[in-house]
Amino acid sequence: MKLPKVYEPHEYENDIYELWEKAEIFKPKNRGSDNSYSIVVPPPNANGNLHLGHGLNHTIMDIAVRYHRMKGEASLLLPGADHAGFETQVVYEKKLAEQGKSRFDFNREELYSQIWDFVAENRDNYETQFRKLGDSVDWSRYVFTLDEKIIKRTYETFKKMWDEGLVYRGERLVNFCTHHGTGFADIEVAYKDVPGHIWSIKYPLTDGSGNLTVATTRPETMLGDTAVAVNPKDKRYKNYVGKTIKLPLTNREIPIIADGFVDVEFGTGAVKITPAHDPNDYDAALRHDLPMISVIDHEGKMTHQTPEKYRGLTVADARKAVVDDLKEQGLLEEVKDHPHSVGHCYKCGTVIEPLLREQWFITMKPLATRAIKVLRDDKIKFYPSSKKKQLIEYLEGLKDWNISRQIAWGIPIPAFQSQEDPEHWIFDTRVDQEIIVVDGKKYVRDPDVFDTWFSSSSWPYSTLDYPDGEDFKKFYPLSLMETGADILFPWVSRMIMLGLYVTDTIPFEAVYLHGLVQDEHGAKMSKSKGNVIDPMEKIQEFGTDAFRMGMIANETAGNNRPFDPSKLVGARNFCNKLWNIARFIEDKVGDKSHLRVSPKAETIADHWVLSKLQHSIEKTSFYLENNKFNEAYDTVYHTVWDDVADWYIEASKGSANSSILGYILETILKLAHPFAPFVTETIWQTFKWEDDSILAISEWPSAPKYNKAAVENFEIIKSIVTEIRYIRSEMHLKGEINLYHGGEKFLNEHGSLICAMAKVSNVKEVEAGRGLHLTSTKLKCWLDVDQETIQNFLVKLEQKQSEQKQIIKQLESRLENKSYIKKAPKKLVDETKSQLEEAKAFLAKLAEESKRFGKTNT
C-alpha cells in the first residue's frame, strides 16, 4: 500500500501548492462554461501577519472560487496587499522609538522611503501566509495599494471629483490626534465612556445686572468662547438674549444668543459656545456668524490666543489652572461627577481634539444618494441581509468626508497651493516636487496624503485595470465581496459609492460579511489581553485543510463567533477519514487508471450509494451557489463519513465493485476539494488516473443515475441491521447469533450483507420462528435470543409502544381537525394519513410481540 496510515499534511502541502502554481491553474480560464467568477481579496496590511479573521475570510473566498473553477467558469481570486497608511506608520514609529528616534527626525520623502523598505522586507512573509492558507490566487495579478496603477486611478477619481465640484478645501473642525499629529474621518474616532466632571461657571453680565451660569465638561475651552447660547423658548433667560457677557479670565465681551439647539433641561440651560473646539458650537457659530478662536493647537497645547499665563500649557494643565482661577474669583458655582462619551484615537487612546484645520473634504450627499438607491433596488445581495438595512441608515446620515491625513506613508494628495494667493489651489500630479511653476506662478505641494480608505475604495475596479483592461471587461462587477462586518461602513459603503460614481456600475453583485472571530471564551482578541491566536500556528498544528474546515464549521454570515479548537480536531479527523477511504479503495481496486470507468451499479448497496452521492452533489452545489459555506461543508462531511464510510464501505467489504469504488472516490474528492484542497489533491495525485490530471481543475461532479427500487431495498437492510445492532447493544448480547425468517426471498438474497454488517452468524430460513420478532420491517424474521433476554427486552417494547401511542394520538387529532383537512395542502394531509397507518401497523407489531412474550411470562 502506497499511502501511509495517517495523513500528515505537512509532508504534502508545499509540494501540492507548488504543483498548482507551476501548472498555472489559478489563472482564470473557461473550461466548458462561458461564465466568469471573480473575487478580489480585501488587501491585508502588507506589513502585518494574517490573523484568524483573515483565515476565515480567505477560506470563504477560496472555497467559492475553487467551486466555480471546477464548474468550468473563468474564476479569479486576485491577491493584494494594503500599505495601510496610518496603521503602518504607527508601527514604524514604534520601531523608530526603539532606536531613540521619531518621525520628526526625517522629512516626508525620507520617512516614506524608509517605510517602503520596511514593508518590502516583510513581503515574503505575507505571500507565504497566503500560500499556507491554500489560497488559489493568481499571483501574476498581485496588486499593492501603492502600485502605480492604483495611484493613477486614485488621482483620476480625485480629479473627476475636483472637476465636478465634489471636492472642496475648507477650514472645518477635524478630529485630531495630538499624539500622532493627524486628523481622522468621523468614522475612525473611537468613542468611550469616561468618568468626567461638569463644572458650572458664573459668567458676569457686562451691564452688571448679574450672572449667567453655564455648564461645561471642558472648562479650559472657555478661553475660546465667543458666545453663550440659550433656548429662545426658555423663559428664565428671555431678558438675557441680546445682552453681553464679560468673559472671565479674558478681556473679551461675548454676546448671549438664542438658538433652538440648546436643551432647556440640560445643565443650566445656558451653553458656552466654543466654535473652534466643539462640533455643535461650530455649527451654531456658522448660524450666528460668530468668530472662531482656536485656543488649543495641534500638539494639544494652549495657543497664543489665550492669556499669557495659559499659553503652552497642556489641555489637562490648562483645565486645572482655569478651574483654580475661576474658583479664586468666586465664579465656580459647582462641580459634579458626569460620566460622558469622549472620542479617542483608536490606536493610541489619546483624546481626540476637535480642531479647526484646513483639509480636503468630499461632498458625500450625491454619492450616498446613488448608493442608497441601488441598495433599495436590491442590486447587491447581502449576507446577512440585515446588514443592508444598516448600511442604508448609515448612508442616510453620512456627513462630508475628510480625506486629508498628516502622515508620510500614503498617496500624496495631488494639490498645490498658490504662493501668491493661499485661497487658490490647483490639481497637479507632479507630487514628487515640492514646488511647481504653472503659468509663471509658484505653487506649493499639499504635504498631506489621502486617507487610505479613499484609495482602497476603488479596489474592485482599479485592480482590474479600469477602464480599458481585459480583466475589467471580463470580471467586473465582482461576483462576491467577502470581508469583515466591522468594515461595512468605512470600506464596503465607499466601494459602492465610488464604484457607482466612477464606473457607473455596482462594484460587486454580493457582499458576504463575516463576524468577528473571538477567543475561545467569546472575548475579543487583542494583543493587550494576550489572547490572540495565530492562524499559522494552528495550521502548523492541524494542517491547512483542517484549519479551513474548522474555521467555517458552524460559521454563519454576520455573527461573531468564538474560536473553537474542537472544530479543528473534527476537521483534522475528517481529513484522515478521507485519507483512509482512499487507502481502502486503493487496497481493493489498486490505483491504476483503467479503474476509472463509468460506475456500473450491481448490488443494492451500489445503487444506494449512488443515490446518496446524487443527493449530496445537488445539496452541496445549492449551498455553495447561495454562499452557505457551513451547510455545504456539513453536507460533504456527512456524505463522506456516514454514507460512504460507515455504510457503503462496510457493505462493500464482502464484494467490492471497483467501478463504483473508483467513482465514489473521485466524486467525494471533488466534493471535498473546495474545503480541503490539499488532502484531496494529494490523494488525486497518488492515484494518477490520468497524466497531468489536476483535481483543482477537474470537472465538478454531476448527478449519477441509480435504480430507485434497489435503493429502497438497501434501506430495508439498513433498518434490519440497525435494529439488530440496537438489540445486541441494549441487551449486551455477545457471541454468535442467528437471524431466522419464514421464507423471505429478500433475506435469502441479502442475508450475507446482514451477516457482515450486523455481525450475525447466519441468516436461515426456518419452519417456525424462534426468538424476538424484528419490528422495523414488514419481513417476517426473528433474532434468535434466549427467553431471559426476551423478558428483559419487554421493557423496551413497552416503552416503544407508549411512544407510538403518543405519535398516533397526535396524528389522529390532526386528522380530526376539520380545518386542517380543509385548509392544509392535500399532499400534507395524505402524508399524515399514511403516517398514521404506518404508526398503527408498527404499534400492532410491537403489541403482538409484547403479548406473545407477556403470555409466556405468566
Next chain:
RNA sequence: GGGUGAUUAGCUCAGUUGGCUAGAGCAUCUCGUUUACACCGAGAGGGUCGGGGGUUCGAGUCCCUCAUCACCCACCA
C-alpha cells in the same frame, strides 16, 4: 437617546419561502484488539427552541411585548 443582532441539548452552533417525531460537532454513558481509519466502529441518554401574548389548520420560524447579553450609531454642553 436611537438601531441591529443574539437567546434552540452540558458546550459551540445549524435550522431555506411557517409543515411531519427539532439537527450537527464536541462532551457524557455502554459496548467493541471486526486491518481503511482508535484522528476508529456500534449503540444510548440529553431540548416544553429566553418569558408572556397574538396570527394560523399548523409557529423554533411571522407579529406584539418583556427580560438578558453583545455590537453599532448619535452633536447630550
